[in-house]
Amino acid sequence: MSNKKRIMLIDNEEGLCRMMEAVLLDHGYAVKAFIRSFEAVEEFTPGQWDLVVTDIKMPGMDGLEVLQRVKMKDPNIPVIMITAYATVEMSIQALRKGAYDMLTKPFEPEELLYRVKNALQHTQLLEENRELREELVGKFRFENIIGASEGLKSVLERVEKIAIRDTSVLITGESGTGKELIAQAIHYNSLRRDKKFIAINCGALPESILESELFGYKKGAFTGALENRQGLLEAADGGTLFLDEVGNLPMNVQKTLLRFLQEQEFLRIGETTPTRVDVRILSATNSDLKATVKTGTFREDLYYRLNVVNIHLPPLRERQADIPLLAAHFITLQNKKFGTAIKGLAPEAMDAACCYPWPGNIRQLRNVVEASVAMEGSDYITLPVLSQFIEVQADNVPLHDAEGEEGEYARALSRFEVDYLKGLLRKNRGNIDAAAREAGMNMATIYRKMKKYNIRREDFS
Incomplete structure (x- = not known):
């Protein structure tokens, strides 16, 4: 299959159409030219073209209608509009209908090539971003989170239910249990999956830096503030902000965060006009926030705003x-x-x-x-x-079966183990965790014996 970019040209001026076709062919593009817009639209099939270049003023079906019909078939296809009468109103109308660029007659071949190159690069970036998003979403699908224990299954069932609900979630658990992984799973299985997921460790930065990192600041707000700076909360607009080790937030930052959770707005440092953003807050802690509320180091009202839904990760x-x-x-x-x-x-x-x-x-x-x-x-x-x-x-370390045992006793023991394991798995419908608990055996031992006797869990689930 050819890797050449495929361009559809539409212009009722046959001479101009053939000139553009020749220029683009000379520069390595695969081009097909049409002088009748109806024929071009009829032949247009999504996925077969990388770019459409069309005149606006044409008999029968004009360029704006071509644009509209092509976009109905393939919303992502870039379309360059050509016109000899480039009024502001016409340009706005074309851009609103989804045109990528406008090209005004007369133009030099170099300008045509420049506009075409830009449009195709834009499409390539969109495709790469789409592929990256799909890769991320796939990575954080629930079935890709490793584990089969009842504790993890319970967590994932809860995560699946709340992912699509735009509420604040507090994830608790010991250090190293995978709290950020669960936060990412919530984001990439929510309606915000196409927007940013931004994480910050609230215990890793000093108070002064943490405040400016979260909320940003205005130029001149303090020594060293040489320009306006966007904070992470603003950068995550439309997406998700994950506050790891949220129990380490200083009191002044807690106050500003509470205002945001209540009003969906905050003040940059040095500003008097609030900034409004749409961000979902997920947070995590390995400490007992209820205890810090009692000691007065964590605001009770903020605790309840963050802890609308609680997900607790069991230790390994x-x-x-x-x-x-x-x-x-x-x-x-x-x-x-x-x-x-x-x-x-x-x-x-x-x-x-x-x-x-x-x-x-x-x-x-x-x-x-x-x-x-x-x-x-x-x-x-x-x-x-x-x-x-x-x-x-x-x-x-449990004792292992002696390898190479021989004689009647060894064969009887093997028959007993096979029957016992099959009965255990049948009773627990292939659930290894439940079978191990019932037998009082180590999970690894059960797996090893299943492998030894070629017993498959799938035969009992």
Whole structure:
């Protein structure tokens, strides 16, 4: 397939039409010229053209009607209008109907090429932005968030319900549990998905800088304010602002933020005229905001404005079923990044990982996996390598079945394990987490035995 940009030319002046066609062909474009506008509109099919160049004044169907009909078929196609009578009213009318540019007769070939190049670059940027948005939306679809535990499923069900409702959400949980990931999932599954998602860590900046970062300032408002500056709240207009570690907001910033949540307006530093924006506020904290309200370091009225809906993320130690899935995901990422071929965690390493409390939660697991992949020389991350990065208690690692067992006892034990596991999975409809809880077994052990006996969860769900 040719990569040439495809241009449709429409002009009832045959000489001018052929001249434009020749110029564009000479510069590598794929061009088809029409001197009858009806024929051009009839042949126009979305996706087959990159640009339309049409005269305005034509018999039968004029250029404005061509523009309207083409835009009905393909709203994103750029259209350049040509006219010998470029009045202000006509230009405004054409631009309102969706024209990208106006070209006034007579014009030089260089001007035609310049306008065409600009229109096609604009279209390419729009397409790239669309692809990036689709990629982001896909990345934060609920099914792409890693985990199978009941705790995470409950969170995602709640997130899915509130994503489309334009309310403030407070996300709570220990450090490293994935609060920003949930905030991004809310944004990219909301009606604001095509607008900006902006995040700021409220605990990472000093008070004076935090205020100007959030709300912006007017030139001359303070020493060093050499020009007007837009704050993050204004930059996120139409989209979402995520305030991480919101419990660290100083009192003066809390007051300004409360006014915004109540009135949808705020004052830049040094200004007396309020600025109005449309922004959804998502916030997160790993501290107990109710306790800070009681001590007077966090405004009670702001707390209730932020906490319209609360989503609490359980720590990783309460999501044991997710550890094997998360570890596999992080190993895959590392393999792609560095060209390695680690297949996973060895059984005893997986058991140790599932027993470990992970005080740093998912962030710590990711860092440990990255370090282990870098240090491991075999196909699997082994317990000796893993134990360099987490504390492994001997009594926390379940005993493994002896490999290569022989005799009647071993065969009877295998038959028992197969029947027991199948019955357990059948009873719990393939839910590994529930099966492990009922059996009092480690999740990793169940996965390992299923692999050993070639038992598939899908056969029981």
